[in-house]
Every structure is written in structure tokens, then in C-alpha cells.
Amino acid sequence: MTPPPPVAPDPQDLAAQLERLEQIVRRLEAPELDLDEALKLFEEGVERLRAARERLAQAELKVKKVLEHLDR
Amino acid sequence: MGRPLDLFAAASPEGAWTVSQVTRRARAVVEAGLPPLWVRGEVSGFKAWQSGHWYFALRDKAAQLRCVMFGRDNRRLPAPPSEGMQVFAFGQPTVWDEKGEFRLTVYELLSTEEGGLWKLAFEKAKAALARDGLLEPGRKRHLPPYPRRIAVITSPDGAALKDIIAVVGRRWPIAEVIVLPAQVQGAGAEDELCAALASLRRLAVDVAIVGRGGGSKEDLWTFNRERVARAVAASAVPVISAVGHETDVTLCDLVADWRAPTPSAAAEAATPDQADVRAALEQLGGRLARGLTTRAQRAGDLLARSQDRLVGALSHRLERLADRLAAHGAHLDALSPLKILGRGYAVARDVRGDVLRRVAQFAPGLAFRLRVSDGEVPARTEPS
Numbered sequence: 043m044t045p046p047p048p049v050a051p052d053p054q055d056l057a058a059q060l061e062r063l064e065q066i067v068r069r070l071e072a073p074e075l076d077l078d079e080a081l082k083l084f085e086e087g088v089e090r091l092r093a094a095r096e097r098l099a100q101a102e103l104k105v106k107k108v109l110e111h112l113d114r
Numbered sequence: 115m116g117r118p119l120d121l122f123a124a125a126s127p128e129g130a131w132t133v134s135q136v137t138r139r140a141r142a143v144v145e146a147g148l149p150p151l152w153v154r155g156e157v158s159g160f161k162a163w164q165s166g167h168w169y170f171a172l173r174d175k176a177a178q179l180r181c182v183m184f185g186r187d188n189r190r191l192p193a194p195p196s197e198g199m200q201v202f203a204f205g206q207p208t209v210w211d212e213k214g215e216f217r218l219t220v221y222e223l224l225s226t227e228e229g230g231l232w233k234l235a236f237e238k239a240k241a242a243l244a245r246d247g248l249l250e251p252g253r254k255r256h257l258p259p260y261p262r263r264i265a266v267i268t269s270p271d272g273a274a275l276k277d278i279i280a281v282v283g284r285r286w287p288i289a290e291v292i293v294l295p296a297q298v299q300g301a302g303a304e305d306e307l308c309a310a311l312a313s314l315r316r317l318a319v320d321v322a323i324v325g326r327g328g329g330s331k332e333d334l335w336t337f338n339r340e341r342v343a344r345a346v347a348a349s350a351v352p353v354i355s356a357v358g359h360e361t362d363v364t365l366c367d368l369v370a371d372w373r374a375p376t377p378s379a380a381a382e383a384a385t386p387d388q389a390d391v392r393a394a395l396e397q398l399g400g401r402l403a404r405g406l407t408t409r410a411q412r413a414g415d416l417l418a419r420s421q422d423r424l425v426g427a428l429s430h431r432l433e434r435l436a437d438r439l440a441a442h443g444a445h446l447d448a449l450s451p452l453k454i455l456g457r458g459y460a461v462a463r464d465v466r467g468d469v470l471r472r473v474a475q476f477a478p479g480l481a482f483r484l485r486v487s488d489g490e491v492p493a494r495t496e497p498s
Contacts, residue, residue, distance in 0.1 A: 098391065
């Protein structure tokens with residue numbers, strides 16, 4: 043048995059999150075959508091919305107110094 | 115009369131000067147009589163040697179002065195002077211022993227033209243970049259709307275870095291700031307900036323900011339170096355250039371994907387504001403809910419319409435059935451045997467219900483039933 047593909051989106055990647063959300067909303071707004079599909083999209087959208095909000099809430103700037111380019 | 119001058123008395127190994135003595139003496143005299151000074155003239159016969167030294171002459175209408183500018187002094191200049199350029203040269207008049215030549219050792223060179231050597235160097239490099247298409251507006255890449263990692267190439271202890279970190283921290287703390295320290299002025303700055311820009315290829319960043327705070331024209335000059343500008347153009351990710359203040363436009367600014375007037379503005383250009391993103395998320399949430407509601411409503415409407423049509427079709431069919439039934443009913447009524455029985459006829463049937471129509475069917479003693487208009491009567495034939 044193959045495991046199901048991971049549905050949980052990477053909560054770190056807000057860009058991907060927002061992009062996917064846009065996509066979901068646009069598809070949901072299209073008239074020719076199957077109701078079953080609409081429900082699935084909605085559920086995914088809600089999950090991504092929640093993850094994105096959470097990510098925003100816990101954000102704290104990280105600063106890292108890279109010196110590798112100097113030791114060539 | 116004094117002693118007759120003996121012109122030849124000194125023409126002896128003891129009396130004659132060596133060439134070196136003469137040139138050395140001449141140099142001493144010249145250097146003592148002419149302290150370092152500014153000379154104004156036109157550049158002629160310029161030649162840059164492999165060694166890095168520059169040789170040329172300064173001329174006016176009547177005279178010419180040989181000049182040398184050593185590599186250690188000309189390195190600070192943005193570009194060599196062009197032929198015929200009017201310049202001010204500051205230097206020490208001297209005698210060059212080896213060639214017995216009177217010349218000026220130049221320490222500093224300024225063009226009298228607007229912007230001087232700086233402008234000349236800038237225009238030259240800009241023309242070279244333009245020739246290679248690096249200034250085309252079409253080359254400029256879009257900045258990522260939601261960057262995950264932002265590279266900052268600048269001095270590790272400059273105000274620019276502090277400003278950038280403050281702005282990113284306020285607007286988009288989701289991002290990670292990767293600092294690539296590089297000297298931004300002085301010897302080595304060009305190499306360090308180019309190396310940092312090249313290393314962007316190996317770092318998973320979405321966008322890079324390269325720049326520094328304000329400074330003199332000389333301080334900012336590294337960002338006008340053609341090599342640095344080419345490194346910016348060749349960057350693997352979009353580059354935001356922020357050098358000095360609003361009024362300073364450098365070659366790096368011209369080739370960068372985005373030119374920000376200050377480092378803070380660069381940080382703003384690199385990031386969305388988290389408040390805006392929150393608002394956008396709420397809006398997306400609204401659209402998500404409305405999208406589903408609309409979709410569900412449409413499904414409901416469709417269902418209701420289907421039901422109406424179904425009911426409509428069904429009742430129509432039922433009506434037709436009822437009509438047909440009524441018609442059959444009238445027909446059946448006309449044929450009903452009960453009507454005939456009502457007129458006084460009777461039907462004889464045996465125990466199995468078969469109708470007895472002929473005399474031969476009535477055996478003696480046979481039990482049978484007579485159906486009359488209002489019921490049945492048991493009967494039997496006479497025994498023989």
C-alpha cells in the first residue's frame with residue numbers, strides 16, 4: 043500500500059501557501075466546478091488559511107551571517 | 115687681466131663630473147627650487163604600462179612637461195585621463211636620472227571638466243554595459259512578493275545593515291536575513307562585493323540587497339566599478355541596489371533589478387508589509403467562504419429546479435393515466451354482465467366456476483351455482 047501524499051502544507055513557506063490559496067479561491071469562484079471538488083478545495087483552503095495565520099503570528103526575524111564566500 | 119681661463123684644465127678624470135653626479139645634482143637643484151606644485155595643462159601621449167604606472171605629457175601652446183604617475187597613486191583614480199583632457203596635476207618636478215629627463219612625478223590628477231575623471235570613467239563603463247544590453251529595462255526581473263530568505267550584501271558594521279534589519283523585522287519578520295559581509299569602500303571592496311554577489315548562486319535566497327549608506331563620491335565609487343555592476347547583472351536572484359542617498363545614482367543602480375534610494379527603502383521594496391498580508395488573508399478567507407456558499411447555493415437551486423421539473427413531469431403523466439383509466443371505466447361499464455343479469459338473465463357455473471352453456475353439460479344430479487343480478491344461488495339438476 044502506498045502512503046497518501048502529504049496533504050499538510052509546509053507551514054514555513056508562506057509564499058507557497060498564499061499562492062495556493064489564491065489558486066483555490068480562483069477555482070472556487072469558477073462556475074464550472076463540481077460540488078464535491080468545491081468542498082475539497084474549501085477544506086484545503088481553510089487549512090491553509092489557518093496555517094498561514096499561525097505562521098504570521100509566530101514570526102520572528104532571523105538574521106544569519108554567512109562568511110563562506112570569503113574563504114574561497 | 116687675471117689668469118687666462120684654461121678650458122681644458124678640468125677635462126681630466128679628476129676634474130670632470132660623472133653623468134650621475136650631474137643628474138643627481140640637477141635633481142637636487144630642481145627639487146629644492148620647485149617644491150610640489152599644481153600644474154595645469156593638456157594630457158598628451160598617455161600610456162599605461164603593465165606595471166600600473168602611467169606615462170604622459172602635459173602641454174600648453176609653447177611647452178611640454180613629461181609626467182609619470184605611479185601605480186600606487188593612480189590606483190585611487192576611477193579612470194585614466196583621455197587624450198587632450200584638460201587637467202590639474204599635483205606633483206614634484208624632478209630629474210629622472212636614468213634618462214636625464216626633467217619631469218613631474220604626479221601624485222594627484224584632477225580633470226577640469228565637469229565631473230572630471232569620475233564622470234569620464236562612469237560614462238565609459240556605462241557605455242560598455244549598454245553595449246552588452248545590461249541596461250535594457252526588459253532585463254529587470256520581478257521581485258518575489260513573499261521572500262523567504264533575503265541576502266544583504268553590505269558592510270557588517272554599517273548603518274545600512276542596521277536599517278535593513280529594522281525594516282525587514284517590522285514589515286516581514288517571516289523572512290530570514292542572510293548577511294554577506296563585504297567591504298564597501300577602499301582597497302579590496304571591489305573583490306569582496308563581486309565575490310559576495312557570485313556566492314548568491316550557492317545560497318537559497320529569493321532576493322538580494324546590495325548597498326551602503328551615504329558617503330563621498332570616492333566612498334561610493336566601488337559601486338560604479340564596471341566589474342561590480344557586471345556582477346550585479348549576473349546575479350542568480352533579483353538584486354535591489356541601494357547606494358548612498360537619493361541623489362547618488364551608481365552603475366550598480368542602473369543594472370540592478372530594482373533601484374532603491376536608500377537601504378531602508380531597499381528593505382521595503384524587498385518585503386510585503388505583514389499587516390497587508392494579514393488583510394489579504396482575511397480577504398482570501400472571505401472569498402473562500404463566499405465561493406463555497408455560491409457554489410452550494412447553485413447546487414441547491416439546481417436541485418430545486420430538477421425537483422420542480424420532476425414533479426411537473428410526473429403529475430402530467432398521472433393526469434394522463436387518470437384520463438385513460440376513466441375512459442377504460444366507461445367501456446368496462448358498457449360491457450358489464452351485471453347489466454344483463456339485471457334484466458333477469460342468470461348464469462350457471464360449475465363448482466370450478468366454468469360457465470355451463472349447453473344442455474349436455476348438465477349431468478343428472480350436478481351441483482352448480484346460479485349467478486343472478488344480486489348474488490348466487492346453489493342449485494342441482496334432477497337425478498335421473
